[in-house]
Amino acid sequence: MGSSKTILFSNSQNQLAEFAKALGHPARIAILQELIKRKCICGDLVEILPLSQSTISQHLKALKAAGIIEGEIEGTKVCYQIKEDSWNMAKTLLNTFLKNPLDCC
Amino acid sequence: MGSSKTILFSNSQNQLAEFAKALGHPARIAILQELIKRKCICGDLVEILPLSQSTISQHLKALKAAGIIEGEIEGTKVCYQIKEDSWNMAKTLLNTFLKNPLDCC
DNA sequence: TTTATCTATCGTAATATTACGATACAAGTG
DNA sequence: CACTTGTATCGTAATATTACGATAGATAAA
Numbered sequence: 172m173g174s175s176k177t178i179l180f181s182n183s184q185n186q187l188a189e190f191a192k193a194l195g196h197p198a199r200i201a202i203l204q205e206l207i208k209r210k211c212i213c214g215d216l217v218e219i220l221p222l223s224q225s226t227i228s229q230h231l232k233a234l235k236a237a238g239i240i241e242g243e244i245e246g247t248k249v250c251y252q253i254k255e256d257s258w259n260m261a262k263t264l265l266n267t268f269l270k271n272p273l274d275c276c
Numbered sequence: 277m278g279s280s281k282t283i284l285f286s287n288s289q290n291q292l293a294e295f296a297k298a299l300g301h302p303a304r305i306a307i308l309q310e311l312i313k314r315k316c317i318c319g320d321l322v323e324i325l326p327l328s329q330s331t332i333s334q335h336l337k338a339l340k341a342a343g344i345i346e347g348e349i350e351g352t353k354v355c356y357q358i359k360e361d362s363w364n365m366a367k368t369l370l371n372t373f374l375k376n377p378l379d380c381c
Numbered sequence: 382t383t384t385a386t387c388t389a390t391c392g393t394a395a396t397a398t399t400a401c402g403a404t405a406c407a408a409g410t411g
Numbered sequence: 412c413a414c415t416t417g418t419a420t421c422g423t424a425a426t427a428t429t430a431c432g433a434t435a436g437a438t439a440a441a
Contacts, residue, residue, distance in 0.1 A: 172400035173425045174427075175399065176303075176400080179326040187302075187305055188305050192296070195296040196293050197285035203377060212387080213388060214386090214387065214388085223431055225391095226430050228389060229428090246438055247388075249389090265370070265374060273313065279395080281429085318417070319416090319418085330419080331401070333420085349408095351417085
């Protein structure tokens with residue numbers, strides 16, 4: 172156990188939960204806020220956030236896995252930015268749920 | 277480790293993350309949807325959801341801890357319902373973040 | 382080429398989450 | 412009183428998450 176039984180729920184319920192889970196850590200909220208302001212390399216976020224480089228890299232990986240951000244390689248750096256289409260889709264899904272919880276899933 | 281360093285982030289960021297985390301499981305999404313339709317005792321949810329009674333009780337505990345629902349004892353049963361004020365506050369906070377991620381935290 | 386920079390990943394550890402069955406407790410029912 | 416019902420909690424187990432330091436690998440700079 173320890174893993175969610177996602178097979179037993181609807182796609183919308185799973186998508187919604189997955190997106191909410193991605194937002195479910197203050198560091199990832201902070202990262203998103205910074206990425207909304209400007210594109211960042213991992214090092215920028217390391218300077219801002221009180222967490223180690225490896226930990227921030229993990230959080231970036233989680234946001235990337237959820238489809239919310241994307242990274243573009245620029246030399247030795249990786250430039251992260253919001254992935255607008257998926258981010259908008261996620262926002263719409265969550266907004267719909269908050270406004271009309273029964274019509275969305 | 278394994279626990280979030282909440283001390284290092286703002287109250288809003290932590291609140292937002294905590295609320296999102298509560299929504300971060302499809303079973304809890306499903307429970308919320310049912311509770312929005314009608315008040316439920318734990319047993320009602322056990323019939324609807326493909327999870328055991330103890331597991332559902334745990335999810336209810338998580339939603340209660342996040343302040344989203346409340347339970348009222350009625351004899352041997354506990355009648356759960358949305359805690360409207362906190363739920364509205366949580367929705368507002370999340371909505372604000374989704375619309376204006378920088379103005380809210 | 383050597384060196385510096387940047388990031389992902391590995392290894393590790395602590396803690397949290399998810400899930401289930403079993404059980405205990407409380408409150409009605411007979 | 413004994414019995415049923417409903418739920419929370421305990422015990423347990425598997426897996427996930429969070430966090431860090433160390434390191435490897437890739438690229439840019441000297």
